[in-house]
Amino acid sequence: MKQETYETLDYDIIVIGAGGSGLRAAVAASEGSGLKVAVITKSLLGKAHTVMAEGGVAASFGNLDAPDGWETHFYDTMRSGHFINNYRMVEIFAKEAPDRVLELESWGAVFDRTPEGRIMQRPFGAHTFRRLCHIGDHTGLELIRTMQYKAIHTGIDVFQEVTMTKLLISHGRVAGAFGYFRADGRFVLFRARAVVLATGGWGKVYKVTSNSWESTGDGAALAFRAGADLMDMEMVQFHPTGMVWPPGVRGILVTEGVRGEGGLLYNSEGERFMQRYDPERMELSSRDVVARSIFKEVQAGRGTPHGGAWLDISHKGPEYVKMKLPGMYEQFLTLADLDITKERFEVAPTCHYTMGGLRVEPETCATNIPGLFAAGEVACGLHGANRLGGNSLSDLLVFGRRAGMGAREYVAGGVALAEVDEAEIGQEMERVLAPFEREGGVNPYHIHERLQEIMTNHAGIMRSGEILEQGLQKVLELKEEARNMSIQGSRTYNPGWHAVFDVENMLLLSEGIIRSALERKESRGAHWRTDFPDELPEWQKINFVERYDGEAIRIRTEPVKEMPEYLAKLFTYGKAPGLVKQSEKKEA
Numbered sequence: 001m002k003q004e005t006y007e008t009l010d011y012d013i014i015v016i017g018a019g020g021s022g023l024r025a026a027v028a029a030s031e032g033s034g035l036k037v038a039v040i041t042k043s044l045l046g047k048a049h050t051v052m053a054e055g056g057v058a059a060s061f062g063n064l065d066a067p068d069g070w071e072t073h074f075y076d077t078m079r080s081g082h083f084i085n086n087y088r089m090v091e092i093f094a095k096e097a098p099d100r101v102l103e104l105e106s107w108g109a110v111f112d113r114t115p116e117g118r119i120m121q122r123p124f125g126a127h128t129f130r131r132l133c134h135i136g137d138h139t140g141l142e143l144i145r146t147m148q149y150k151a152i153h154t155g156i157d158v159f160q161e162v163t164m165t166k167l168l169i170s171h172g173r174v175a176g177a178f179g180y181f182r183a184d185g186r187f188v189l190f191r192a193r194a195v196v197l198a199t200g201g202w203g204k205v206y207k208v209t210s211n212s213w214e215s216t217g218d219g220a221a222l223a224f225r226a227g228a229d230l231m232d233m234e235m236v237q238f239h240p241t242g243m244v245w246p247p248g249v250r251g252i253l254v255t256e257g258v259r260g261e262g263g264l265l266y267n268s269e270g271e272r273f274m275q276r277y278d279p280e281r282m283e284l285s286s287r288d289v290v291a292r293s294i295f296k297e298v299q300a301g302r303g304t305p306h307g308g309a310w311l312d313i314s315h316k317g318p319e320y321v322k323m324k325l326p327g328m329y330e331q332f333l334t335l336a337d338l339d340i341t342k343e344r345f346e347v348a349p350t351c352h353y354t355m356g357g358l359r360v361e362p363e364t365c366a367t368n369i370p371g372l373f374a375a376g377e378v379a380c381g382l383h384g385a386n387r388l389g390g391n392s393l394s395d396l397l398v399f400g401r402r403a404g405m406g407a408r409e410y411v412a413g414g415v416a417l418a419e420v421d422e423a424e425i426g427q428e429m430e431r432v433l434a435p436f437e438r439e440g441g442v443n444p445y446h447i448h449e450r451l452q453e454i455m456t457n458h459a460g461i462m463r464s465g466e467i468l469e470q471g472l473q474k475v476l477e478l479k480e481e482a483r484n485m486s487i488q489g490s491r492t493y494n495p496g497w498h499a500v501f502d503v504e505n506m507l508l509l510s511e512g513i514i515r516s517a518l519e520r521k522e523s524r525g526a527h528w529r530t531d532f533p534d535e536l537p538e539w540q541k542i543n544f545v546e547r548y549d550g551e552a553i554r555i556r557t558e559p560v561k562e563m564p565e566y567l568a569k570l571f572t573y574g575k576a577p578g579l580v581k582q583s584e585k586k587e588a
């Protein structure tokens with residue numbers, strides 16, 4: 001192999017990821033700090049997965065339902081997370097979300113409005129009140145548009161189409177990250193005093209998914225290899241309503257906004273089957289419940305022709321549907337030749353969100369590696385066993401900001417740039433180029449396809465010990481096979497080459513998902529085990545934490561932190577705080 005070279009760039013803080021959390025972190029790290037900050041993305045600025053977000057951003061303004069407040073948002077989020085959330089993260093989140101949304105508005109985001117001129121809020125599954133601030137059904141796009149404009153004006157540098165393949169650690173703290181330019185394969189070393197990971201989730205490990213091509217879990221895998229802790233990896237959200245037909249669009253999201261705006265679910269017998277599973281909340285039950293309900297209906301032989309349920313919003317009339325759900329109207333018309341203002345359509349569960357991820361401190365988003373921070377979907381703790389719709393976008397704003405501030409404070413502590421080990425860089429360049437050297441090896445796309453098949457069949461919506469064990473064996477065998485991935489062509493715009501690293505990351509995280517799923521011997525939120533169908537109180541006290549030593553994944557339990565009295569008492573009435581009358585409070 002010829003002598004390889006690399007460019008070295010020095011920064012105070014690098015943010016890996018240009019989605020909502022990355023951009024918010026960059027603003028916090030850069031604005032008024034005088035620090036040199038870079039944002040690095042493997043796609044383009046403005047193209048991150050976050051742009052796909054549709055339904056809205058949850059914040060308890062109470063613009064339409066006055067009794068809403070942070071306490072009720074806290075209550076809903078803890079309940080939906082089945083109480084394995086980090087209560088402190090939820091508290092910070094529920095209290096700060098409204099300020100972050102207003103701040104976004106002050107930076108130029110144009111929200112839909114009530115007739116009185118307040119931010120419009122729509123209902124969403126398992127939110128007690130109308131809480132989702134939205135811009136039609138393209139909220140993520142507006143969020144990114146606003147934030148990238150804000151971020152670049154704080155003076156950050158942006159590196160697009162750069163894939164980071166390794167986090168560098170020196171004397172126990174983060175020293176930077178190494179990667180390559182996707183356009184021509186040039187290597188680049190970013191030395192940094194602090195690193196914020198904002199690389200999103202890993203929904204691409206499943207066959208049917210709403211996620212973009214970016215969601216391969218790179219940041220989580222890089223940090224895991226570097227010694228960071230992953231938590232609650234068994235918790236993967238399957239959104240109840242993905243498109244089903246035609247086959248080419250299977251998995252594309254049908255926003256919960258459709259049910260929020262009055263869409264109704266039916267089985268093949270014309271029955272509103274949610275009556276059977278959650279008669280109180282019906283279509284607006286939490287995602288785990290609705291997804292499982294559709295799955296059960298199909299299993300019971302009451303599914304639609306292509307294995308899903310019917311969703312119908314046509315009774316709302318064309319004007320309303322086109323105004324409230326313009327993206328959905330277009331999506332079905334263009335992709336399925338179907339007019340949702342006139343016809344019902346088929347939906348089925350699709351992998352949507354990864355609740356597990358890097359374990360972080362609630363106040364600063366610090367991981368267990370000094371100088372390494374994480375926010376957004378790559379981090380863990382806020383959503384517990386099931387994420388509420390709309391809570392991700394506010395998560396990005398609240399904890400993106402906190403991660404940026406955390407990194408900034410860490411750097412202000414006087415930490416210097418760490419020396420990077422030349423030999424380690426040499427080894428990494430060799431590793432990254434190795435697939436070109438192997439001849440007749442396996443194709444990374446084939447490995448990815450098989451991984452998706454395994455994960456869907458063995459660690460999907462329905463699990464059991466036996467199915468998971470089989471899945472684990474298959475993933476371990478596939479991992480062995482993947483050591484021999486090879487590719488052809490040059491380093492110039494070579495998607496097969498990029499796929500090698502995506503696949504390596506997804507294989508590691510898939511093993512993490514299954515190992516954690518095997519340990520949790522109960523059903524809780526998104527984690528449904530047919531051999532342990534009940535939610536058991538003793539498991540509510542436990543999070544599973546994983547660490548990787550380069551050879552094997554070690555798993556341990558950690559106690560879920562107990563809520564202090566002032567938060568625990570929010571649950572004493574058995575209903576949301578905003579629904580408790582003054583008289584009831586006095587009696588208690």
Ligand SMILES: Cc1cc2nc3c(=O)[nH]c(=O)nc-3n(C[C@H](O)[C@H](O)[C@H](O)COP(=O)(O)OP(=O)(O)OC[C@H]3O[C@@H](n4cnc5c(N)ncnc54)[C@H](O)[C@@H]3O)c2cc1C
Nearest residue numbers: 017018019021042050054055056164200376377390392393
């Ligand atoms: C269709 C759809 C609709 C949704 N609707 C909503 C909604 O209405 N409300 C809500 O709250 N949530 C919604 N979500 C969820 C929400 O959009 C995501 O959870 C959120 O956008 C994740 O943001 P993030 O900042 O963590 O990462 P992302 O937006 O996923 O960004 C990740 C960034 O990291 C970069 N990156 C990744 N790996 C590397 C690497 N190796 N090197 C360099 N860069 C890298 C990527 O290029 C990208 O810039 C939706 C999700 C989907 C799929």
